[in-house]
Amino acid sequence: MLGILILLYVIAGGLLFEVPRLPVIRETVRNIYFHVGMWFSMMFILLMALIYSLKYLRSFRPEDDLRAVSAVKTGLVFGALGLITGMVWAHNTWGSFWVNDPKLNGAAVGMITYLAYLVLRGSVEEPEKKARLAAVYNIFAFVLFFVFIMILPRLSQGSIHPGVEGNPALSTGDLDPRMRKVFFPAIAGWLLFAFWLFRVYYRIMRLKMNMEEFNEND
Amino acid sequence: MLQEVKQMIRKEITLEWRQKFAFNGVLLYLVSTVFVCYLSFDRLIDVPTWNALYWIILMFASINAVLKSFLQERDGRLLYYYTLVKPQSIINAKIVYNALLMSALGIAGLVVFIGFMGNPVKNIGLFLVNMLLGVTGFSAVLSMVSAIASKARNNFTLMAVLSFPLILPLLLVLIRVSSDAIHGATVVEALPKLLVILLLSVITLVLSNVLFPYIWKE
Numbered sequence: 001m002l003g004i005l006i007l008l009y010v011i012a013g014g015l016l017f018e019v020p021r022l023p024v025i026r027e028t029v030r031n032i033y034f035h036v037g038m039w040f041s042m043m044f045i046l047l048m049a050l051i052y053s054l055k056y057l058r059s060f061r062p063e064d065d066l067r068a069v070s071a072v073k074t075g076l077v078f079g080a081l082g083l084i085t086g087m088v089w090a091h092n093t094w095g096s097f098w099v100n101d102p103k104l105n106g107a108a109v110g111m112i113t114y115l116a117y118l119v120l121r122g123s124v125e126e127p128e129k130k131a132r133l134a135a136v137y138n139i140f141a142f143v144l145f146f147v148f149i150m151i152l153p154r155l156s157q158g159s160i161h162p163g164v165e166g167n168p169a170l171s172t173g174d175l176d177p178r179m180r181k182v183f184f185p186a187i188a189g190w191l192l193f194a195f196w197l198f199r200v201y202y203r204i205m206r207l208k209m210n211m212e213e214f215n216e217n218d
Numbered sequence: 219m220l221q222e223v224k225q226m227i228r229k230e231i232t233l234e235w236r237q238k239f240a241f242n243g244v245l246l247y248l249v250s251t252v253f254v255c256y257l258s259f260d261r262l263i264d265v266p267t268w269n270a271l272y273w274i275i276l277m278f279a280s281i282n283a284v285l286k287s288f289l290q291e292r293d294g295r296l297l298y299y300y301t302l303v304k305p306q307s308i309i310n311a312k313i314v315y316n317a318l319l320m321s322a323l324g325i326a327g328l329v330v331f332i333g334f335m336g337n338p339v340k341n342i343g344l345f346l347v348n349m350l351l352g353v354t355g356f357s358a359v360l361s362m363v364s365a366i367a368s369k370a371r372n373n374f375t376l377m378a379v380l381s382f383p384l385i386l387p388l389l390l391v392l393i394r395v396s397s398d399a400i401h402g403a404t405v406v407e408a409l410p411k412l413l414v415i416l417l418l419s420v421i422t423l424v425l426s427n428v429l430f431p432y433i434w435k436e
Contacts, residue, residue, distance in 0.1 A: 057432055113383035120380060123370040133366050136429045140362065141384060143425060144418070148387035151414055 035089060037190035038082035039107075045194050046075040046114075050142045053135040065131035066209065068138060069121065070201035072114050074194055079111050106149040113141045222303045226311030234319075241319070244283045248327050251275050256334040265338045268331075269397050273389060276327050276349075277356070280320050284360040285377050287312055288368035300434070309361060309430040313423065317357035324349045340402030348399060351412060352392040355419035359384050362426045365433050388418050 049071035056064040086107075087097045098104065120137055124130040234241055255271055263271075299308060328349070332339075339345050360381055367377040395411045405412070 109383050109386050116379045116383055120366070120370065120376060123376055125371070129369060132432055133369055136432050137366055137380065140425055140429060143421060144359075144384050144387060147418060147421060151387075151417075 034186070034190075035082055035085040037187045038078050038085060040187055041190045041194035042075050042078040042082060044191060045071050045078065045198060046142065048198070049075060049138060053138040053142075056131060056135045057139075060128075060132075062127070062131065062209065063206070065135065066205045067198075067202055068135065070198050070205055072117055072138070073201050074198040076111065076114050076118075077197065078190075078194055079107070079114070083107060083111065103149075109148065110145050113145055117141065219304065219307060222307035223311045223314070226299075226303065226307055227315050230311060230315040240286060241283075244279055244323065245326060247282055248275065248279045248323060249330055251278070252327070252330045252334055259335075263335055265400055266397065268335055268338055269393060269400060271335075272327065272331055273393050273396070275331075276320075276324055277385065277389060279323050279327065280353070280356050280360060281378060281381060283319055283323060284316050284357070284364050285367075285374060287316060287361060288364045289373060305431040305434040306427050308434070309365065309426050312361045312365075313354075313358050313426065316361050317354045320353040320357055321350055324353050339400050341399045341404065344403065344405050344408055345396055345399040347405065348392060348395045348408070348412065348415070351415045351419065352388060355388045355415060355422060356385060358419055358422035358426055359388070362422070362430065365430065369433065388415065391415055391418070 049068045052064050052068035052071060055061075056068060086104075090099065090104075091097050117134060117137055121130055121134050124133055252275060255275070259267070325346075328345075363377060363381040363384065367373045367380060370376055391411055391414050395408050395415070398408050398411075
């Protein structure tokens with residue numbers, strides 16, 4: 001299964017050598033295959049984290065909590081990648097790595113929120129209590145974060161980030177048909193890659209948990 | 219439920235009254251910070267800085283004031299409440315009480331601020347409405363975070379780390395509205411933003427009511 005997923009991702013990446021376009025931003029359009037796909041996967045995987053946290057609070061099964069953490073970690077990896085690709089792109093088109101823009105600030109706040117989630121987990125020792133507090137914080141944070149990135153860009157007019165209407169990843173209407181061939185597979189590839197990474201994290205964590213139980217029973 | 223909340227609020231106030239040093243401490247904290255700012259800025263302070271400083275100081279003072287709201291309760295006493303009232307009553311009482319406490323802080327802060335730094339605010343009514351609304355939102359977020367942090371180690375750092383990203387959306391809108399108030403906007407002009415603040419507060423309140431029982435039960 002994993003092989004296929006990575007293959008899909010490689011195909012998406014490999015196709016980039018085909019389709020150039022030359023507006024003001026020149027070759028940097030290619031970034032759309034990476035940057036957008038990464039944020040898209042991050043959103044998806046964080047949504048998964050939310051769902052698993054909700055599930056945990058309903059069932060109190062440790063597996064659900066492990067899934068939530070794994071999803072958050074994957075989300076952070078993709079968030080960091082998205083931030084880096086975005087910053088490189090911004091450096092080439094806007095002239096600086098960071099500008100004071102609602103979208104960018106929203107992204108930064110999101111990253112801080114989820115890093116705080118990990119700090120919270122680090123500072124509670126009992127596994128059950130840790131899982132419970134983390135799940136509560138995750139739900140709390142996710143909702144507030146989403147309200148934040150939905151409302152704030154609309155409130156302050158003048159974001160220079162593409163996709164001002166609010167859905168930067170979905171405004172495919174103005175996408176060149178030649179690019180769509182790569183864009184959609186790219187998104188699918190990143191999503192699958194994110195899911196694969198999530199599975200890996202989850203397995204590592206479950207193994208660790210089993211080992212601890214094993215040691216305790218000894 | 220309402221009766222329980224009332225009782226709990228009364229209990230909080232009595233408790234606060236018996237140990238006035240805590241409130242006085244925060245008040246002194248507020249005054250000292252303002253004084254430090256006054257000395258460092260040498261009285262030549264422009265309006266955006268005034269505004270930002272006021273909110274930053276108020277935010278830190280609030281975090282300090284709310285921090286103790288769950289920490290001061292010993293385990294035995296918590297268990298006692300647990301047998302007496304619904305968890306929702308406890309969190310609602312804390313939120314209402316902290317909101318009252320922070321409004322007092324906010325007003326005191328404003329007086330001190332105007333005393334030291336001059337008064338640039340053209341529409342003081344809007345400024346106050348904004349502050350009271352904002353303080354309610356602060357209270358909901360901070361009470362909840364304080365409940366989470368009280369269950370973990372190194373409380374103070376955790377409290378700050380967890381609450382910053384959650385409070386930031388609110389803070390940004392608040393700063394914007396109060397900047398409008400300083401420039402003399404009317405309440406009607408600022409209404410959309412005030413509604414956003416209200417919305418954020420209501421969302422936080424609902425989330426707190428739903429999620430608090432999970433933190434609470436041990």
